[in-house]
Amino acid sequence: MSSPYLCPNCKTNRTRFNIIEQQVKSVKLNPQTGDVVEQLDQSALDPFHISYKGPEYRIQCGTCGLIEDEISFIKRAQNNQ
Template identity: 55%
Template sequence: MDHTVPYLCPSCGTNRSRFNLIEQVVQAVKKDPQTGSIVEYISDHDPLQFTYQGEKYRVQCGVCGLIDAEELFIRNAQRQKDI
């Protein structure tokens, strides 16, 4: 995602400058069903493990604390610009 575009918090509606970018780092694991302990770290190419399809980044508003998809902050800024 392009972090050089404006953001506007969709919750508080006032913050345009203070944000935390949260990079999501995925680690596939196999857990013991009884204890919950990690038994094995799984390769990205394991045919029995579904590959993570989620967002690479999330954004947190530095004013109200909302954490959501980066696209939501971008669209909210664009919508306010068009008004």
């Protein structure tokens, strides 16, 4: 997060952003009720459960509300210097 941002949607905001930290929790659900049956440790997932490989956080524009990966905001800023 040491790069300048520019919102790819509103194209004017360079200063007001929300950083959304994503906390991954792997669970098994009861198929009938949707209740959590088991919370799984990331290091001990069963063979049919893929571990989360998405971004650690996302960025929200504080002006228009767009939520995207950080790279979208960085690339827009680099292209409009």
